[in-house]
Amino acid sequence: MKKTVKLNNGIEMPTVGYGVFQIPQEQTKQVVTEALNDGYRLIDTAAGYLNEEAVGAAINDSGINRDEIFLTTKLWVQDFGEEKAAKAIDGALKRLDQDYIDLLLLHQPFGDTYGAWRAMEKAVKAEKIRSIGVSNFQSFQVQDLMMHNEIKPVVNQIEINPLNPENKNVQWLKDNDIVPEAWGPMGQAQAGIFTNPILKKIAQDHQKTTGQIMLAWNIQRGVVVIPKSVHANRIKENFDVFDVELTDEEMKQIAQLDQNHSYFSGLLTPDTVRTLGNLKFDYQN
Numbered sequence: 001m002k003k004t005v006k007l008n009n010g011i012e013m014p015t016v017g018y019g020v021f022q023i024p025q026e027q028t029k030q031v032v033t034e035a036l037n038d039g040y041r042l043i044d045t046a047a048g049y050l051n052e053e054a055v056g057a058a059i060n061d062s063g064i065n066r067d068e069i070f071l072t073t074k075l076w077v078q079d080f081g082e083e084k085a086a087k088a089i090d091g092a093l094k095r096l097d098q099d100y101i102d103l104l105l106l107h108q109p110f111g112d113t114y115g116a117w118r119a120m121e122k123a124v125k126a127e128k129i130r131s132i133g134v135s136n137f138q139s140f141q142v143q144d145l146m147m148h149n150e151i152k153p154v155v156n157q158i159e160i161n162p163l164n165p166e167n168k169n170v171q172w173l174k175d176n177d178i179v180p181e182a183w184g185p186m187g188q189a190q191a192g193i194f195t196n197p198i199l200k201k202i203a204q205d206h207q208k209t210t211g212q213i214m215l216a217w218n219i220q221r222g223v224v225v226i227p228k229s230v231h232a233n234r235i236k237e238n239f240d241v242f243d244v245e246l247t248d249e250e251m252k253q254i255a256q257l258d259q260n261h262s263y264f265s266g267l268l269t270p271d272t273v274r275t276l277g278n279l280k281f282d283y284q285n
C-alpha cells in the first residue's frame with residue numbers, strides 16, 4: 001500500500017497521518033511524540049483544536065528533519081476574510097513555532113471563504129504555506145472556489161468511513177486531481193463501527209484489527225486517513241496498515257455498509273451553519 005500521494009502541486013503527502021482533534025493541549029505533546037516515534041509523518045491539527053502550540057513543540061523537539069514532516073492546520077471561520085486570514089496565518093505560524101506550514105485548510109465552507117482563500121494564496125507565494133486546501137466543502141463549492149481563484153485546492157478533508165463512504169464526492173475529487181482526506185476515518189468509534197460483523201470477519205481473515213481494516217479500505221481507494229487516538233497501543237496499531245491488501249470481494253462487502261448519510265456530523269442544516277458560524281475559539285493571533 002502506498003505511503004505517500006502526490007498532490008496537484010507536485011508535493012508528496014503521507015497517506016496515513018495522526019489527528020489531534022479533542023486532545024487537550026497538556027496531553028498533545030506526548031501523544032504527537034509517540035506518533036512521530038511510531039513513524040507517522042503527517043500531523044493534523046487546527047486553530048480550533050487549541051493545541052497547535054503542543055503540536056509544534058513535539059515536532060521541534062522530535063529530532064526529525066522538519067522537511068520529513070507534513071504539518072496540517074486549519075483556519076477557523078472567525079478568521080475568514082482576507083485581512084483576518086492573513087493575520088491568522090501569522091498567528092498559526094507563531095502558535096506552532098514553525099517557519100512554514102505544509103498544508104493549510106479552510107476548516108468550514110462558511111463566511112468569507114473567498115477572502116480567506118486570497119490570503120492563503122498570498123501566503124503560498126510568500127513561502128509561509130506550501131499547499132492550501134479545504135475541509136467540509138461540498139463538491140460544488142470546491143468547483144466554484146477553483147473556478148474563481150488562482151490556486152486550486154490540493155485536498156478536501158471530509159468525513160469518510162465505511163458507513164459513509166462518500167463515493168460520489170471521492171470520485172469527483174479524484175477526477176479533479178484533488179486528494180480526498182478522511183476525517184473520522186473510524187467513524188469516531190460510534191454507531192457500533194468497531195463491532196461491525198463484516199469488518200470484524202475481514203479483520204480476522206487478515207489477522208488485523210477492525211480499525212486497521214477501516215483505514216486500509218480508505219487508503220486502497222485513494223483516500224488519505226488521519227486517525228486519532230490517545231492510547232499508545234492504538235496509535236501504533238493505526239499506523240501498521242501498509243501490509244494490508246483487501247481483495248475486490250472484500251472491497252465489495254465493505255461497500256455494502258454504505259448508509260448513505262453521515263452518522264456523526266450532518267453539517268448541511270441552517271441550525272448547524274448558524275451554530276458553527278457563531279462558534280468562536282479563544283486563541284491569540
Ligand SMILES: NC(=O)c1ccc[n+]([C@@H]2O[C@H](COP(=O)([O-])OP(=O)(O)OC[C@H]3O[C@@H](n4cnc5c(N)ncnc54)[C@H](OP(=O)(O)O)[C@@H]3O)[C@@H](O)[C@H]2O)c1
Pocket residue numbers: 018019020021022044045107135136157158182183184185186187188189194209211212226227228229230231234237238
Ligand atoms: N475537518 C474537520 O472538520 C474534522 C472533524 C473531525 C475530525 N477531524 C480530524 O480527523 C481526525 C480523526 O477524526 P476523529 O478524531 O474525529 O475520529 P476517528 O479517528 O475516526 O476516531 C477516533 C475515536 O476512535 C477511537 N480509536 C482510535 N483508534 C482506535 C483503535 N485502534 N481501536 C479502537 N478505538 C480506536 C479513539 O479513542 P481513543 O482516543 O480513546 O483511543 C476515538 O474515540 C481528528 O483528530 C482531526 O484531526 C477533522
